[in-house]
Amino acid sequence: MKVLLATALSVLVSFGAARAAEITPAIVYDMGGKFDKSFNEGVHKGGQAFARSSGVTVREFEPQNDTQREQALRNFARRGQNPIIAVGFNQASAVKTVAAEFPQVRFIIIDAVVEAPNVESVLFREEQGSYLAGLVAALKSDTGKVGFVGGMDVPLIRKFACGYVQGAKAANPRIEVLQNMTGSTPTAWNDPVRGAELARSQIERGADIIFHAAGATGNGVLQAAADAGKFGIGVDSNQNHLHPGSVLTSMVKQLDIATQTSLEEARTGQWKPGTQVLGLAEDGVGLAFDENNAAIVTPEMRRRVDQAKADIIAGRITVHDYMSTGSCPN
Amino acid sequence: MTEALDILLPILAATLRLATPLLLAALAGLFSERAGIVDVGLEGKMLVGAFAAAAAAAVTGEVMLGLLAAVAASCGLGLVHAFGCITLRGSQVVSGMAINIIASGLTATLALAWFGLGGQTPPLSAAARFLPLSMPGAEILAGIPVLGRLYASLVGGQTALVYLALLLVPVSAFVLARTRFGLRLRAAGEHPAAVDTAGVSVTRLRYAGVLIASVLCGVAGAYVATAQGAGFQRDMIAGRGYIALAAMILGGWQPGRILLTCLLFGALDAAAIRLQGVVLPGIGAFPVQAIQALPYLLTVVLLAGFMGRALPPKASGQPYVKER
Numbered sequence: 252m253k254v255l256l257a258t259a260l261s262v263l264v265s266f267g268a269a270r271a272a273e274i275t276p277a278i279v280y281d282m283g284g285k286f287d288k289s290f291n292e293g294v295h296k297g298g299q300a301f302a303r304s305s306g307v308t309v310r311e312f313e314p315q316n317d318t319q320r321e322q323a324l325r326n327f328a329r330r331g332q333n334p335i336i337a338v339g340f341n342q343a344s345a346v347k348t349v350a351a352e353f354p355q356v357r358f359i360i361i362d363a364v365v366e367a368p369n370v371e372s373v374l375f376r377e378e379q380g381s382y383l384a385g386l387v388a389a390l391k392s393d394t395g396k397v398g399f400v401g402g403m404d405v406p407l408i409r410k411f412a413c414g415y416v417q418g419a420k421a422a423n424p425r426i427e428v429l430q431n432m433t434g435s436t437p438t439a440w441n442d443p444v445r446g447a448e449l450a451r452s453q454i455e456r457g458a459d460i461i462f463h464a465a466g467a468t469g470n471g472v473l474q475a476a477a478d479a480g481k482f483g484i485g486v487d488s489n490q491n492h493l494h495p496g497s498v499l500t501s502m503v504k505q506l507d508i509a510t511q512t513s514l515e516e517a518r519t520g521q522w523k524p525g526t527q528v529l530g531l532a533e534d535g536v537g538l539a540f541d542e543n544n545a546a547i548v549t550p551e552m553r554r555r556v557d558q559a560k561a562d563i564i565a566g567r568i569t570v571h572d573y574m575s576t577g578s579c580p581n
Numbered sequence: 582m583t584e585a586l587d588i589l590l591p592i593l594a595a596t597l598r599l600a601t602p603l604l605l606a607a608l609a610g611l612f613s614e615r616a617g618i619v620d621v622g623l624e625g626k627m628l629v630g631a632f633a634a635a636a637a638a639a640v641t642g643e644v645m646l647g648l649l650a651a652v653a654a655s656c657g658l659g660l661v662h663a664f665g666c667i668t669l670r671g672s673q674v675v676s677g678m679a680i681n682i683i684a685s686g687l688t689a690t691l692a693l694a695w696f697g698l699g700g701q702t703p704p705l706s707a708a709a710r711f712l713p714l715s716m717p718g719a720e721i722l723a724g725i726p727v728l729g730r731l732y733a734s735l736v737g738g739q740t741a742l743v744y745l746a747l748l749l750v751p752v753s754a755f756v757l758a759r760t761r762f763g764l765r766l767r768a769a770g771e772h773p774a775a776v777d778t779a780g781v782s783v784t785r786l787r788y789a790g791v792l793i794a795s796v797l798c799g800v801a802g803a804y805v806a807t808a809q810g811a812g813f814q815r816d817m818i819a820g821r822g823y824i825a826l827a828a829m830i831l832g833g834w835q836p837g838r839i840l841l842t843c844l845l846f847g848a849l850d851a852a853a854i855r856l857q858g859v860v861l862p863g864i865g866a867f868p869v870q871a872i873q874a875l876p877y878l879l880t881v882v883l884l885a886g887f888m889g890r891a892l893p894p895k896a897s898g899q900p901y902v903k904e905r
Binding site: 284285430431434438444448449451467471 | 591595599698699700809811812814815819854855857870
């Protein structure tokens with residue numbers, strides 16, 4: 252009932268205002284919500300930046316359960332929102348259905364591929380960024396053990412883990428990587444208490460650097476690492492500021508820039524359907540270095556990261572993509 | 582020996598951490614049901630407690646004020662439940678479910694309105710959280726091989742609320758079995774007419790039971806938000822209230838057995854975390870989902886055959902109507 256009311260309200264509210272602008276963009280977020288300080292928040296920031304620079308209102312919807320995604324996309328499309336951004340691989344099937352129903356509406360899906368003439372798919376080479384995160388983690392680790400906490404156990408998150416392991420092994424072939432997934436349902440993106448417990452268990456087994464790819468669950472991971480005097484590694488957005496001095500770095504996906512660019516292209520008429528893959532070469536992924544982690548990252552680490560980045564871009568290092576084979580070589 | 586300790590100690594410590602919210606909530610359910618009021622709303626009251634604790638602690642920076650706020654908020658919701666079930670003689674299960682739904686929506690809405698962070702509270706600083714306590718004398722005992730480590734990481738190293746929860750088990754047992762108030766409370770849940778005949782108010786006893794339950798739920802919520810976690814997130818109780826209900830039933834409405842059940846559930850959770858990805862000889866990678874489902878399976882299986890019937894207090898769930 253609550254959900255119904257909320258949907259009905261958002262329907263009413265957006266009816267009035269969205270017509271005046273030249274484009275009427277809308278965003279449907281993934282579970283975890285737009286303030287997860289991570290994945291969704293990156294898209295949110297991009298949407299806000301676009302709204303500020305262009306003066307166009309960006310509508311938003313945060314689904315509370317799986318069934319609302321398709322409904323939300325359809326509602327936005329029916330009300331004339333265009334383009335519509337769907338955040339997260341979980342929305343692939345919903346986008347596929349709704350995009351076929353509304354061929355004149357432009358859809359942008361992030362983190363999944365939907366083949367349709369009116370859909371742009373934005374993918375990131377997470378394995379490349381995670382490789383760099385693994386490299387830094389292994390260089391920083393004193394114990395020879397590093398950890399990884401994933402959110403929901405899905406191929407995309409395995410892709411992070413796989414790249415991370417490869418990077419860690421590249422820096423220290425004898426390193427041990429402890430891996431945990433939070434769960435197998437979408438609530439795994441939103442359980443910081445469990446995230447903290449997983450991180451503690453890895454710390455107790457000797458890990459001193461823990462990388463998370465777990466949305467809002469990761470807030471618990473970073474908290475637990477900071478509490479124990481160890482280091483966390485953030486994901487998707489720059490999370491270095493969450494616990495200054497205790498977040499070694501963040502594996503940033505430039506979701507904000509990708510979002511802003513796509514919306515800008517839609518506004519200026521340059522938008523094209525198809526698949527866009529953003530990796531290190533396109534600056535779509537990378538590590539965050541700022542004043543919050545300046546004291547804990549040595550120039551030597553920075554040098555090794557820059558070297559590895561150049562090698563990956565030049566093709567001298569190939570990072571295996573878990574999703575290409577469904578398995579990890581390590 | 583040392584290696585076994587290395588593996589075992591963290592699991593035992595995690596068991597205590599994970600069992601604490603279940604224990605507090607299960608004891609809450611115990612007091613309520615012993616007084617004759619079924620409490621399905623444990624989850625909702627914990628959630629409101631968690632939110633109030635995180636919100637008050639975030640604003641004031643004082644963890645104790647957070648705890649007080651949690652108890653107050655949970656009691657507010659408990660009073661609604663009590664008014665509906667006792668005074669108005671409504672359905673206790675329906676009222677409990679209503680409480681869960683209200684709590685889920687209300688906390689997210691208030692959090693959004695007050696903090697503007699999409700239904701979260703700001704992350705809490707160290708002063709606004711319950712931190713692990715180190716036991717006095719841990720340094721002296723540290724020299725002794727096994728005992729020293731046991732003392733430091735199992736007896737010590739937990740937050741204050743863990744000790745409080747454990748202490749509440751014998752206290753609850755004593756109150757329910759040995760005090761005048763406890764005996765009357767139980768009578769209100771078994772045979773309210775007899776209590777009434779003796780000239781004691783069933784209504785007041787039942788209100789008391791629900792209020793005690795609310796206080797405990799508030800503490801459990803504060804534990805989740807300010808001791809286990811560091812801030813509130815939407816629906817962060819994540820079903821612990823229902824598991825606590827299961828623990829209470831499996832524990833046969835008795836404090837001692839409830840403690841054992843909660844520890845068992847906590848241990849399963851702790852083991853599930855550590856068994857993830859571990860390849861066992863002969864079996865292969867262990868399916869963690871199997872362990873995560875165990876508390877529910879155990880409850881069903883044990884209640885279905887091995888433990889005999891679960892006997893709730895006789896009059897629980899029935900509104901008391903004075904004969905005319």
